[in-house]
Amino acid sequence: MRITKRTNLAIRVLMFCGANSERLVTKSEIADRCNTSENHLAQVINQLGQLGYLHTQRGRNGGIMLARPMDQIVIGDVFRQLEASVPLAECFADVDNTCPLVEACRLRLAIADAADAFYAHLDEVRLDALVCGNDRLLDILVPARCATAEAR
Secondary structure (H helix, E strand, O other): OOOOHHHHHHHHHHHHHHHOOOOOEOHHHHHHHHOOOHHHHHHHHHHHHHOOOEEEEOOOOOEEEEOOOHHHOEHHHHHHHHHOOOOOOHHHOOOOOOOOOOOOOOHHHHHHHHHHHHHHHHOOOEHHHHHOOOHHHHHHHOHHHHHHHHHO
């Protein structure tokens, strides 16, 4: 399986917001720490907001934050919602499917079963498991944390 850039960015955004859960964060902060453009992030943030994962606040003092606790964000759900429109193979596509083997091919079933197993595994992972206690991740996503620790 290959994960789309949108889903990859979405998980980075959620991890960044989880690591900085005590405050509103900005798109530019996320772009800087997650090595991506603000334009790509804007689309992802909008979608995550529509799906109920993020709360966005407009204005000069605006920003984004998680809309629910980290232990209530199931990574499998996020992947499913963001990857649902991307067919795993040509034979899964509603349009543009030119494969002549569709009616007889057993590979399609095997791929579908593999995808189900993939999502089932991710259903066991919550955002807090990715962020909490992950000091190496926190050193990257919460730079002030590093500066404070070094000052002591």
